[in-house]
Amino acid sequence: MSEKITGIMGAMPEEINGVVALLVNRQEVTIGGRTYFTGTINDIKTVVVFSRWGKVAAATTVSTLILTFNITQLLFTGVAGAISHQLKIGDIVIAKRLVQHDMDARPLMPQFEIPLLGKTYFDCDAYLLTIAQNAVNNLLQNKHLHATIDSAALEAFDITVPKLVVGDIASGDQFISGSSSKNNILQQLPAVVCVEMEGAAVAQVCFEYDIPFVIVRTISDTADEQSHIDFRLFINTISSRYAVEIIKNIYSQF
Ligand code: SAH
Secondary structure, three states, X not given: OOOOEEEEEEOOHHHHHHHHOOOEEEEEEEEOOEEEEEEXXXXXXXXXXXXXXXXXXXXXXXXXXXXXXXXXXXXXXXXXXXXXXXOOOOOEEEEXXXXXXXXXXXXXXXXXXXXXXXXXXXXXXXXXXXXXXXXXXHHHOHHHHHHHOOHHHHHHOOOOOOOEEEEEEEEOOOOOOOHHHHHHHHHHOOOEEEEEOOHHHHHHHXXXXXXXEEEEEEEEEOOOOOOOOOHHHHHHHHHHHHXXXXXXXXXXXX
């Protein structure tokens, strides 16, 4: 069996910094303007990188992880905007499937279908999804949450009992911050629970190279006019801490 090499991509540099700090024997290599940090976590070879934002950037980054660093599995963390009205800021979504909400090659093929693949949805790997679910459930237990995140930060974002949802994630090259775009996604893709800008692109590349992957997103905003303004504070105090704890827990299950 070939050696396991895990790629970890984060859509926020602040999240990456915490994960990079977990690497033992850390080295860095810069390719195409991205810095790839290599080393081991729990003796498993690992490469950590900031995806950059948007589908092209993220697809390029994951291609390098696959072709240059020979990763055999991929974990992705980042933030996302809520599409489902059930989701609150601080909740966590693990993708069951990913779809590109801005793909539209009609009339050549149905809306959202990826040209030449004949596919609209990409599934996360069942095993990685299960261990990511365990990791998130563990983090969100009241005692662990309060040990990980400062109470003042939880209060600042009105996070009381954050929950995990496993559902569809839509990606596109747009930051969704208005009710009409939000409702448009909900109407056209009713199973979608949140929106972001990278996941489905990374999922497509992983599918094409047969690399198992899982995508985990923390809800940072409601993708409408009420999107909270202190994005940076949210990343620093909430989602970057979530990401490190989730990654550590996933590794404890490998
Ligand atoms: N405003 C941020 C910039 C990052 S936003 C800043 O000042 O630092 C882009 C990132 O947030 C992407 O990784 C995207 O996937 C995610 N994201 C969060 N909420 C989103 C939303 N409502 N629509 C689209 N992408 C969103």
